[in-house]
Amino acid sequence: MLRSKIQSQGLNEQVFLSHFYLLLHLHRVHQWSKNNNMVLHESKFQVMSYSLKRSALLKELPFYAEVSAYSTTDGDLIFPVPDVPDLGKRLSSSGVSSNHIALITKKASLLSGWVFSVFRDRSPEVMITLYKALIRPILEYCCLVSPYSALIPLLPEIGRLG
Numbered sequence: 001m002l003r004s005k006i007q008s009q010g011l012n013e014q015v016f017l018s019h020f021y022l023l024l025h026l027h028r029v030h031q032w033s034k035n036n037n038m039v040l041h042e043s044k045f046q047v048m049s050y051s052l053k054r055s056a057l058l059k060e061l062p063f064y065a066e067v068s069a070y071s072t073t074d075g076d077l078i079f080p081v082p083d084v085p086d087l088g089k090r091l092s093s094s095g096v097s098s099n100h101i102a103l104i105t106k107k108a109s110l111l112s113g114w115v116f117s118v119f120r121d122r123s124p125e126v127m128i129t130l131y132k133a134l135i136r137p138i139l140e141y142c143c144l145v146s147p148y149s150a151l152i153p154l155l156p157e158i159g160r161l162g
Helices: 002-008 015-037 056-058 064-068 098-116 124-142 150-160
Strands: 083-086 089-093
Touching: 002 064, 015 124
Parallel strands: none
Antiparallel strands: 083 089
């Protein structure tokens, strides 16, 4: 019956099945945690699906929530979010890292402003030491692929130290 609904609406069966299998695996993880006396905090769960092409037709269907949301064991639905934090990185459902880079750039810019307001000594030795100790680690940790490739165009906005 569900297959006929999918086909009658012109949906991609493979996309629908991938959502179904994801939910199936999540329920298996939950069952495994119960069997091993581990507690999962479902209130902290977030759902994000990577997709380059989002179908507007899919969102208009009456069973869209069942397809895109995760149902907890309590029956609560967790709907997809556009981006999530993961180990200091901001992952986006569209695969674009510009929001993450903008947040890190702002953080580094605020920190460099703090350095200029607190430290009166502007000698190159002091500024380079502060830059290497405080600001560069933030910029290096932010990069998703290469330590410098994505941030090089944004470095002038952060300001020069030294």
